[in-house]
Amino acid sequence: MHEQILSQFRTEIRHFFLISLLNLVFAAIAIALGVQYIVTAIIGQTLDPLIPGFPVIPGMRMLTGVIAMCCFVLGIRWILSTVRIFKGTVIIKDDLRKGGDAITDNRLTCLIVRMLAHYRDNRRTIRTMILVCTLGGVCFFVLGMANSLKVLSISSGGFAFTLDNLLLIPAMLLTLGISLASLFSSYYFSKFAQVWEQRLREINESECALKQKLGLDGQ
Amino acid sequence: MSGRRTIYEIYWEILVYCRVPRSFTAIINRCDLNSKTGQEYLEFLTMKGYLRTMPEGERRTTYISTPAAGEYITLFSSLYQKLFDNPPDFRL
Numbered sequence: 001m002h003e004q005i006l007s008q009f010r011t012e013i014r015h016f017f018l019i020s021l022l023n024l025v026f027a028a029i030a031i032a033l034g035v036q037y038i039v040t041a042i043i044g045q046t047l048d049p050l051i052p053g054f055p056v057i058p059g060m061r062m063l064t065g066v067i068a069m070c071c072f073v074l075g076i077r078w079i080l081s082t083v084r085i086f087k088g089t090v091i092i093k094d095d096l097r098k099g100g101d102a103i104t105d106n107r108l109t110c111l112i113v114r115m116l117a118h119y120r121d122n123r124r125t126i127r128t129m130i131l132v133c134t135l136g137g138v139c140f141f142v143l144g145m146a147n148s149l150k151v152l153s154i155s156s157g158g159f160a161f162t163l164d165n166l167l168l169i170p171a172m173l174l175t176l177g178i179s180l181a182s183l184f185s186s187y188y189f190s191k192f193a194q195v196w197e198q199r200l201r202e203i204n205e206s207e208c209a210l211k212q213k214l215g216l217d218g219q
Numbered sequence: 220m221s222g223r224r225t226i227y228e229i230y231w232e233i234l235v236y237c238r239v240p241r242s243f244t245a246i247i248n249r250c251d252l253n254s255k256t257g258q259e260y261l262e263f264l265t266m267k268g269y270l271r272t273m274p275e276g277e278r279r280t281t282y283i284s285t286p287a288a289g290e291y292i293t294l295f296s297s298l299y300q301k302l303f304d305n306p307p308d309f310r311l
Contacts, residue, residue: 207225
């Protein structure tokens, strides 16, 4: 029984750690790409030397610049939220690893209590992160498309597009990868949050038994 | 242990920590409590018979869990470990 619980707890912590790590990596890439797109957008807004006084492609570059700025801000927010959650999870994961398979009953309970406390402390951050990851995913998807397409025509018969440059394909794929990763993180964080919320509810319900044991049931 | 905990979690932590005699300072440091709340928790547990004081030296007192505390610790552990009886309903 103890082994089964230990294995279940360990699996959950490991997955939560991996999702947090994935988030950290992609948040860092998101910031870098955000800066890159901002720079590209600014360069696009500079004056054309052949026609003094006129910017090159005003509309598209402006849109890309604004979305890139949003991605940059979301990336910073994303990384700050993730670091906090990541740090707590790493400490618990390390303690779990140190204990090995011979971990005592009380030590296991202690780690469960710590994880619950960690979740209570970061409940709001996790909710924000779910939102930020979703928004980030959508922003990066739009950004990847907007920055790579030169012409897009949609008609009743289908759609056709022309790429700005073939070299943009890897960058576009990376951007799409980030958007998928952030949507994936958002999905898993919301699933984990649901499970931990359910556990907190179960704990609240079982507090009656503890109250009774402590002789506090009259209060 | 730090972070947002319920009083039952704090009681459990104190009782587990005091399975060997511990001083007041050691308890509040370990359980991340301030001296006022720490004193209240210890008084409550002593009053309920889960902790007893042991004089050690002239001015020092230590706290130790009683056999009754074992029942609370066991109940608490079983309730918390029960949370992991079933895996989450999503694929990990």
